[in-house]
Amino acid sequence: MKKLLLVLTVFLASSAAMAQDGSTPFFNEYTKAAFYFLAVAMAAIGGTRAQSAAASVALDGMARNPAAADKLFVPMILGLALMESLVIFTLISVYLI
DSSP, rough: HHHHHHHHHHHHHHHHHHHHHHHHHSSOOOHHHHHHHHHHHHHHHHHHHHHHHHHHHHHHHHHOGGGGGHHHHHHHHHHHHHHHHHHHHHHHHHHHH
16 A cells, blocks of 8 residues: 555656646646546545444444344444445545536
8 A cells, every 4th residue: 555655656746847848737637537536446445445344343243242233233334324425425526526
């Protein structure tokens, strides 16, 4: 993950440093769309990792104490829905911009 962030940082910094004087800016429609889709991909990855961790911990708690399953189920579903809504908001914001 650190290597990916380093590569992305170097890519963005080097493009600004080696920019040419001309009529083609770096952030045209195609690169803007690529970065939007990259943002959606990163949001989806973060959302799925958070959802899997939350579901894992909640199901582990239910397995250890079956009597608490009723108390854990509704907050788990609510948390999963809120995590998924963040990914959907990111997807919607890509199409609005």
